[in-house]
Every structure is written in C-alpha cells, then in structure tokens.
Amino acid sequence: MPKYVYDFTEGNKDLKDLLGGKGANLAEMTNLGLPVPPGFTITTEACRHFLTEGRLPEGLEEETSRHLSALEAKMGRRLGQADDPLLVSVRSGAKFSMPGMMETVLNIGLNDESVHGLAKQSSGNERFAWDSYRRLIQMFGKTVQGIDGELFDDALEELKAGRDDLDLEAADFQRLVETYKGIVRDQTGEDFPADPHRQMHMAVEAVFRSWNAPRAILYRRQERIPADLGTAVNVCSMVFGNCGMDSGTGVAFTRDPGTGHQGVYGDYLQNAQGEDVVAGIRNTLSLQELERIDKPVYDELMQIMATLENHYRDLCDIEFTVERGKLWMLQTRVGKRTAGAAFRIAVQLAEQGLISMDEAVTRVTGDQLAQLMFPRFAGDADAKKIAKGMNASPGAAVGKAVFSSERAVELADRGENVILVRRETNPDDLAGMIAAQGVLTSRGGKTSHAAVVARGMGKTCVCGAEELEVSTQDRSFTVPGGVVVNEGDVISIDGSTGAVYLGEVPVVDSQVVEYFEGSGDHEDELVRAVDRVMRHADGMRRLEVRANADNAEDAARARRFGAQGIGLCRTEHMFLGDRRQLVEELILAETDAERARALEALRPLQQGDFVELFREMKGLPVTIRLLDPPLHEFLPDCTDLSVKVALAGDRADEKDLKLLAAVKRLHEQNPMLGLRGVRLGLVIPGLFAMQVRAIAEAARAVEGTRAEIMIPLVAAVQELENVRDEARAILAETGVEALVGTMIEVPRAALTAGQIAEAAEFFSFGTNDLTQMTWGFSRDDVEAAFFSRYLELGVFGVSPFESLDRDGVGRLVRLAAEEGRRTRPDIKLGICGEHGGDPDSIHFCHETGLDYVSCSPFRIPVARLEAGRAALVCADSDTR
Incomplete structure (x- = not known):
C-alpha cells in the first residue's frame, strides 16, 4: 500500500x-x-x-x-x-x-x-x-x-x-x-x-x-x-492571529522582491488571521512597525529570516502568525520577484559567496530579461499626478481604466491597452490581470494578492493607493480634488514609484536596452547586475546567436546587441515598395530576352542591399535565403484588378489586362504549398542565378565577407543539386567562396536529411513552416480560429508557434541533425524560425547539438542568456 x-x-x-x-x-x-x-x-x-x-x-x-x-x-x-x-x-x-x-x-x-x-x-x-x-x-x-x-x-x-x-x-x-x-x-x-x-x-x-x-x-x-x-x-x-492586539498575521520577505534591495520588507496586520494580509481587507502596517509593537517577536523573526535565507541561499517569502506574543512560522518558499530584483539578487548572492556565478545565471531567465527591456516613463513633468500607492511591481503601464476582469479581457481582445482598477484583486481576477498592461488597487500592501501575482507575471502593479475611491458599480474612481476617472479614460501607472497619472505619459527605452545599445549607465545597479550575468552567460554558452535581419539598420542593431552573424536574410523583403514594378515585369516577361532584362534590372539593387549588409556585419557569417514566397504576393489583388478592368471596359490598360491574366495564371488554391521556394528557382530560369551573382559581386566588394547561400523549401536532394550546381558555377566564375546549404522546413526534407546533406554544407531549420506542415496548420488562419480552445482543452500547453513542439517537430529536427551529421560530420546546423528567440526552444537546440540559433534583433540578448543557461543546466544534469 x-x-x-x-x-x-x-x-x-x-x-x-x-x-x-x-x-x-x-x-x-x-x-x-x-x-x-x-x-x-x-x-x-x-x-x-x-x-x-x-x-x-x-x-x-x-x-x-x-x-x-x-x-x-x-x-x-x-x-x-x-x-x-x-x-x-x-x-x-x-x-x-x-x-x-x-x-x-x-x-x-x-x-x-x-x-x-x-x-x-x-x-x-x-x-x-x-x-x-x-x-x-x-x-x-x-x-x-x-x-x-x-x-x-x-x-x-x-x-x-x-x-x-x-x-x-x-x-x-x-x-x-x-x-x-x-x-x-x-x-x-x-x-x-x-x-x-x-x-x-x-x-x-x-x-x-x-x-x-x-x-x-x-x-x-x-x-x-x-x-x-x-x-x-x-x-x-491552528494558531490564531485574531486573539487580540497582542496577536496578528504577516508576510515577510528576506529581501525586497520588487527591487532586490536588502533589508526588512513585509506587511503585518494586528488582530487578524490567515488570508487577511494578502486579501487586502485592511491596509497593513509595515514590518518595521512590528518592532515597535512587539520587539521580542520582531527580533526572533529577523533571526529566523536570516536562518532561512542562508539555508535556502535565496530570497525567502515567509508567512507567520503571532498568537498572544508567540511567533509561529506557517510557510516559507523561495519568493517570487520582479525581473529587476531577480538579476540584482542573483548577483548579490554570488558576491556574498552564497552561490556561484554559474548558479546566478541559472536563477534568472530570458523572459525576465525581456521584461527589463520594455520601455519606461520618460518623466512626469507634464503629466497630472492624481494619486500615489505602493510600488508593488515595477514598469510603466498606460491604458484605459477598466473595473472588472471581464471588461479587461474584452477590450484587450480588441487590441486595446487597459489598466485593471480594483479595490483589491482576488484569484478570480486572474484573467483580467493577464489581459491588462498593469494593475491598480486602492487597498492592500506589497504582499497582497495583486502584488504577488503581478510580480510573478512581470506585470506593472501599484497597490494600496488609498486616495482612490473605487466604485466598481459605477465603473469609476475618484481622488481628492474632485477628479473622476471613468471607465475608458486613459491612465498611466508607474510600478517603480507607485505614482498614478491621468492621461498618457510618454515612454522611453529602458536603461537595459540603452546598455545593450552601448549608451547605458554602467554604474546603475541593475545595469551592472545584467552586465555581470550576460558576460558570464556568454562565457559558458556553446550555441552561437545570430540575427534575422533583412536590412542594414536591423543588422547594425543586432550587432550592438551581440549577434554573431545573420542567420536569416529574407530577400523577398528587398522586392517590396518601388521594386515591385520590376518583379511585375519579370512575371509578365514572355520571352527569354524580356526576362533577362527584368533580372538584370533587379541585380544591382540586390547587390547594393547585400553590400550594406556585409559591411554592417564586418566579417561575420551572413546567411541569405533566396526568394521563397509565391509570386502572387508581388502582384495586385485578383478581385481589385478584375474590378478595375471591368470598370474600364474597352478602355482597359493593356498592362492591366496582362497583369490580370498573370494573376489568374498564378492563382493557387493553397499558395504556401505551391510554386514557391526552390521550385521558383527551377521553374523561372535565371532567377536564383541573378540572386547568387548579386551575392557574389557584393562579397567581392566587401573584404572579409562570409556569405552563406540558403536554398528554401527543398524536399528532395535533386532539387538542391540543380540549384547548387548553378550557384557553384557562378561562385567559381567570380572567385568567391561561400557555403551553399538549405532550409529544412518540409517534413520530407527532415526525413531524408542524410541524402540532402550530400549536397548541403549547412542546414537551417525553418521551424515556422516546419511546424505548419507537421501539424497541418495554416498559422495565419488557425491561431485566431481555434487555438484558444485547444489551450483550454489542454491539447497545447503553449502554442506550437510560440515554443517548439518537442515531441513532433522537435523529433524531426533531431532526426535531421543526426542524419545530416552522419553524412557530413562538419555540417553546420542552426535554427532561424521564430522559435530561435524562445527560451525553452533554445534549450532544446542546445540539447540537440545545433551550432546556432537565429532570432529577431530585440531577442538576441534573451537568446544569449538562455544559451548560457542551457549549457549550465545540461552540465549540472550531467554531473548528477
């Protein structure tokens, strides 16, 4: 039994x-x-x-x-x-x-x-x-x-x-x-x-x-x-805190969970029991007041807090009760904290010798770092400050005031920013707290439900703003001086100072973003902690971190943020705007000569783009994906063009008629599974050759260039061999060395990776398309249609487009990596889908033995940190 x-x-x-x-x-x-x-x-x-x-x-x-x-x-x-x-x-x-x-x-x-x-x-x-x-x-x-x-x-x-x-x-x-x-x-x-x-x-x-x-x-x-x-x-x-004024209940933290600063921190409520402190039924006393009320109990509590922090080697969250002058401990746990506090505390504990820097890195997360990179208020000089509460969870939040969880969810679903305003929150308000940009309450302390949950989620929160008279029935609150804020009015809350403003307060980049940009104050305590963690994480990680960047501006920011190259440059983004006209001419070409003229007009523009990109990366690898999307994306909408031609009648422009014919000819029931990627290069002679020549000429113009040419949507090695041979001939002619590889984004490519590796010098896993094709989902259609229901039913724990599906898509990635290396031991392996910036997916990439991840420029610091954490976590599990 x-x-x-x-x-x-x-x-x-x-x-x-x-x-x-x-x-x-x-x-x-x-x-x-x-x-x-x-x-x-x-x-x-x-x-x-x-x-x-x-x-x-x-x-x-x-x-x-x-x-x-x-x-x-x-x-x-x-x-x-x-x-x-x-x-x-x-x-x-x-x-x-x-x-x-x-x-x-x-x-x-x-x-x-x-x-x-x-x-x-x-x-x-x-x-x-x-x-x-x-x-x-x-x-x-x-x-x-x-x-x-x-x-x-x-x-x-x-x-x-x-x-x-x-x-x-x-x-x-x-x-x-x-x-x-x-x-x-x-x-x-x-x-x-x-x-x-x-x-x-x-x-x-x-x-x-x-x-x-x-x-x-x-x-x-x-x-x-x-x-x-x-x-x-x-x-x-049971022990009782509601026996009289010599009794009470409280919550304490061994360090400030909002800032990470050391010192006495917590709330105490005399003649109260159990949930009274976190429920916010009365505004609490600070923990320092307990010293005045009952010094022997206070001294014992301080001693116990020190014992617990040294024993757990971390910030501890403590619930206690005083029953007629006798102290009882009801709970302790490693306490939830804000993102800033997490970095400060990790470095503090390392500097105190309680933990190593290896452990300090594992105690912070990429999600927390991302929170620190969100904007902050530019200042309040021109804003009307209407109230002040407790700075329960830092950050800057601006939105329409709403007074119920249901309303918060409703407006957020419409894409509006909201601030959830309550007398106090309770667990039933969770959905509204998730939907809101921030939370404002008139009751409760820094250990109230609103504060604890908001800190755990990284939400801005101001609690205990006593000046607010909140009426959920009237959907409004008033403050002294006759100011009335109704539902829908815009307010701004500062979780770092506790200030509440009427109207929208401008925001600026966080000091952590400024640090990554190279202009931050390195003497700032938070910046110093982030810098110490990032330097150690960089020293421990095996995975390289590259950027998804299509232009020089994104490439420059990526490099400032620590990118070690470009893992994905999408050339189709270079054909937009004024250049669409040239693509239209290519599509409308009826002879080889017309097609050659259109391609020759496009080549110098592509070459110029690549020159700028290579200059910004200054000798780092740059992976350029040849044209991938269906051609119809570069043409006018079929319905709009049909209406235009029909209205013109006999006076219809000849070009419009040719365009309409081309649009109808290229129409596909499911274009994402049609004529795109490598298929374009095989069906339209000269298209990929033009792009490869532009890459080669740009590489010759920029000394030290390390170009990597990526063929998209390959499903069979024969497809890749045809394009590779053409590319190799051009590279040899121009005297340029470059790797030629492919993007693994079709399940068949993953299943036949051993064959494909015979022709590919690198694999880059395009996990966006690989996820769509493995699940049979069209991302553009299904996320809004039924993903929320799938999450409710537990089919997903998290969207497979947000975090890599390890059991399905991940298994294909592992298989392809293993078979690719078996055929070509020195093959380079990376990932360039959006999963490249997701913390859990980065850990998977480390475990699978990939060489790099690639993500958007803003996510690069997150990826660097998580790559370091992945190496440390794996090393720790190996030693155990």
Whole structure:
C-alpha cells in the first residue's frame, strides 16, 4: 500500500514532487527547529489518484485518521473537542507556487459547541471565538460547498454598516454566524456540517478539486506549469492571529522582491488571521512597525529570516502568525520577484559567496530579461499626478481604466491597452490581470494578492493607493480634488514609484536596452547586475546567436546587441515598395530576352542591399535565403484588378489586362504549398542565378565577407543539386567562396536529411513552416480560429508557434541533425524560425547539438542568456 500521508517531521525541502512546495518547506523548517505548528501532509500522489479515478485512494481516510490521532495526542486535544477543541487548517500546496489559485480552509473543528470551548481556551475571548467560527463557515461555504462568496461578503458589509472590522464585537459575529448558516441552508438545502471529521475530509477533497478550478488552470497555462502534477494538502494545527492586539498575521520577505534591495520588507496586520494580509481587507502596517509593537517577536523573526535565507541561499517569502506574543512560522518558499530584483539578487548572492556565478545565471531567465527591456516613463513633468500607492511591481503601464476582469479581457481582445482598477484583486481576477498592461488597487500592501501575482507575471502593479475611491458599480474612481476617472479614460501607472497619472505619459527605452545599445549607465545597479550575468552567460554558452535581419539598420542593431552573424536574410523583403514594378515585369516577361532584362534590372539593387549588409556585419557569417514566397504576393489583388478592368471596359490598360491574366495564371488554391521556394528557382530560369551573382559581386566588394547561400523549401536532394550546381558555377566564375546549404522546413526534407546533406554544407531549420506542415496548420488562419480552445482543452500547453513542439517537430529536427551529421560530420546546423528567440526552444537546440540559433534583433540578448543557461543546466544534469 503506498504511503499517502507524511508528518511534518518526516519530510524535507527536496520532496516537493511528493509533498508540494508548502509541505516540503514546512517539513524543512520543522527539521531546522523553527516554531512550526505540528501537522501532516497528504501527498500529490493522492491528488492525482483522486483526479484520475474520481475518488480518494483506498486506505487514505484510515491513514489520515491515524495521523490525526497522533496530532491530537501531541497537542493534548481532540479535533473539535467541545470543551477544549483542536482546530486545524487545510491548505493546498503544489510543487510550484500558485499564490491564491487553489483553496484554503481555516478553523476546521468549530461548531455550535466547540466555539464555546475555544472562547474558554482563549481566556473568555468570545469575540475571537465567534470571529473564527464565522470565518470557517464563510471559507467552507465558498470553497467546499461552492456558494457564491459575495453572499457572505455582502452580509458582512451590511453588518459593519461603515464600521471597521476591529469595531465589531462578539455579539456582532454571533449574529453573523447565524446569518451565514442561513445562507448555507438556503444555497445547499442542508445545514452547515457540524461533525469536525466530516469538515476535514470534505475540505481535503475540495482542495484536490481546486487543482482543476478555472483560475488554477489559467495560472498554470500562464506560468507553463504541467497540468498533471496535482497538489498536496497540508493539515496543520491552528494558531490564531485574531486573539487580540497582542496577536496578528504577516508576510515577510528576506529581501525586497520588487527591487532586490536588502533589508526588512513585509506587511503585518494586528488582530487578524490567515488570508487577511494578502486579501487586502485592511491596509497593513509595515514590518518595521512590528518592532515597535512587539520587539521580542520582531527580533526572533529577523533571526529566523536570516536562518532561512542562508539555508535556502535565496530570497525567502515567509508567512507567520503571532498568537498572544508567540511567533509561529506557517510557510516559507523561495519568493517570487520582479525581473529587476531577480538579476540584482542573483548577483548579490554570488558576491556574498552564497552561490556561484554559474548558479546566478541559472536563477534568472530570458523572459525576465525581456521584461527589463520594455520601455519606461520618460518623466512626469507634464503629466497630472492624481494619486500615489505602493510600488508593488515595477514598469510603466498606460491604458484605459477598466473595473472588472471581464471588461479587461474584452477590450484587450480588441487590441486595446487597459489598466485593471480594483479595490483589491482576488484569484478570480486572474484573467483580467493577464489581459491588462498593469494593475491598480486602492487597498492592500506589497504582499497582497495583486502584488504577488503581478510580480510573478512581470506585470506593472501599484497597490494600496488609498486616495482612490473605487466604485466598481459605477465603473469609476475618484481622488481628492474632485477628479473622476471613468471607465475608458486613459491612465498611466508607474510600478517603480507607485505614482498614478491621468492621461498618457510618454515612454522611453529602458536603461537595459540603452546598455545593450552601448549608451547605458554602467554604474546603475541593475545595469551592472545584467552586465555581470550576460558576460558570464556568454562565457559558458556553446550555441552561437545570430540575427534575422533583412536590412542594414536591423543588422547594425543586432550587432550592438551581440549577434554573431545573420542567420536569416529574407530577400523577398528587398522586392517590396518601388521594386515591385520590376518583379511585375519579370512575371509578365514572355520571352527569354524580356526576362533577362527584368533580372538584370533587379541585380544591382540586390547587390547594393547585400553590400550594406556585409559591411554592417564586418566579417561575420551572413546567411541569405533566396526568394521563397509565391509570386502572387508581388502582384495586385485578383478581385481589385478584375474590378478595375471591368470598370474600364474597352478602355482597359493593356498592362492591366496582362497583369490580370498573370494573376489568374498564378492563382493557387493553397499558395504556401505551391510554386514557391526552390521550385521558383527551377521553374523561372535565371532567377536564383541573378540572386547568387548579386551575392557574389557584393562579397567581392566587401573584404572579409562570409556569405552563406540558403536554398528554401527543398524536399528532395535533386532539387538542391540543380540549384547548387548553378550557384557553384557562378561562385567559381567570380572567385568567391561561400557555403551553399538549405532550409529544412518540409517534413520530407527532415526525413531524408542524410541524402540532402550530400549536397548541403549547412542546414537551417525553418521551424515556422516546419511546424505548419507537421501539424497541418495554416498559422495565419488557425491561431485566431481555434487555438484558444485547444489551450483550454489542454491539447497545447503553449502554442506550437510560440515554443517548439518537442515531441513532433522537435523529433524531426533531431532526426535531421543526426542524419545530416552522419553524412557530413562538419555540417553546420542552426535554427532561424521564430522559435530561435524562445527560451525553452533554445534549450532544446542546445540539447540537440545545433551550432546556432537565429532570432529577431530585440531577442538576441534573451537568446544569449538562455544559451548560457542551457549549457549550465545540461552540465549540472550531467554531473548528477
């Protein structure tokens, strides 16, 4: 029989797969001798069984009961004991932190009898006991019984009638308990369950079910957390922060998760329990205030924070409760942080000797670096500052104010930028937070739900802007001075300072982009951290990083950003604008002489473009793809041209008539699978020869040029051999050396790569087309049509056009790489699809043994960092 339940004394921090992050870390703190309330963890294996089979695994209830009995013996009280009750919390805890996405139920064990025992246990504190009881019914009703939480919230607000929570007395909470029980009865047709053991078992099942709650699914998709991990359940003896003003609850970080700066950081709320801090029901006190309120507790907390940071060698996020002057640790985990904080903290820890620079590089990500490259506000001199809150998650966000998650999603789907404005957010707001450019709340602190989730997603967030009077019903907020902001009005929020502005504030490049451009302030702490990480990553990576660039301007930026060459120059982009006329003449040519004249007119223009490109790259490799798209893309639209000719009648221009005939002749039902790529070079004599000659002449003009000629859409080695022979003849005639290779973008090419390598000196995987052809998707059509549904159903974890499909497309890439090297051991292998800038895809390219990745200029720093991380991760796994 598998073991499904572990006491906190039995686990450790390395058992996150089995015990979840929360359970593993509670066990680790217990092992360190820190003050953790006793309890036990039900494993993720039990959850997976429950989700798969629809029932708890055999033997789990008996095993849970045995551990509960052991806990009761240790505490000297029984669960729900009438005169002296043991109460427990039931909390979720997946391997990866999912703040607020799954369920928690506190105070399990209370009923109409044990509430009096709890009051007696707390020296007659009736207010505390009845407050705890109403919290249980409220959380249990919403979480376990599926009752609309607003019914409980509305009842509480009606009872308060403008009073603060702390103004409510025992009699108020006693009346609220009866109101809440009535809500449960009305909504479920049953009384609130009084049996403590039934409460606990129902709560455990509810936590398991919450793994597949819509918000949890959405969060996992956003954070790319596997859907099959499941969650553990932690059953912990209750400690109470709502016993009076000598009690409280708090959240602390060992460093500032917003900036990475060292120092005391966190929120504390007196006479409060559990979720009150992160829920933002009252604005919190700073952690420094705890020193004034209860210095012995504060000093102990500081000592524990130092112990945990040194033990985990990282920023730690801590939840704690103070019960009548006694400190209890309820949770710790490696804390979420902003992108800037991630870089600063990684370098700080390396400089302190807690970690190596190798580990520092693996602790930051390309996605975080990309966030740091987003624009920032140019300044606020001309903007109207209307409020100031807490700088919870940095960045500059501009958009229309919206007051509901649904509205945020609706407008974002239309392509509009929005700022989600709420009194406080809750897990149900996740979709709106994802859709919004930034989040603004009038309540809550830097450890509120809005702040924690926004930081994890890299979203700009300002919290606790108390001047804001937010009315979700009226879809507006007001600030002192009579300013009213209605839904649709543009506002700007600065997550670095907490400032809120009316209207649009101009933005400028980030200091990190300026650093990559060579003009940044190297004394800036963030820039220094990024520079230290990037230099180390560059020293460790095996993969080269090239750029997809079609003109000299993009090539110059790419080189400043650290590109080691051009992996894809798309020559079709050189035939646009005024040059389309020349392409039309080529297509309309009826004789060899006319075709030769059209090609000769195009050649010097191509040659000039290549000269500029070669000069910018100054001796670095430049891979030029010969013409790839269907010819119809260079011609007028068939419908527009038909209408023009029809309206002209007998007076129709002869050229228009010839164009219309050519358009109809070249029309294809599926042009992306028609006359394009290498097929053009074989069907239109002289086309590829003109391009190759332009490349060769440009290479002769620029000393040190390393040209690589890429033949697109090859599916058979015979296609490549024909074009290669023609290209080789021209190169020999001009005395230019250049590699000739092909783009692997057709599944047949991948499957016959061994043959193709006989004629190709390099492969460049065009994963955009390879993905389309392997899946049978037309990217232009399907992403908007049904990809969102596929993501909802779990067919994709992420779009295969965003991150390489390792099982399908990736298998073709691996096969082609292996067969290509078997035929030609020195063959160069690269990737030039958009996946070349995707972090996970870059790791795949390293593992597969490719030589380089190529991506857009702006993504080059991301690719450099991820290539270094891939080398370090692989080396670490090899040593293990």
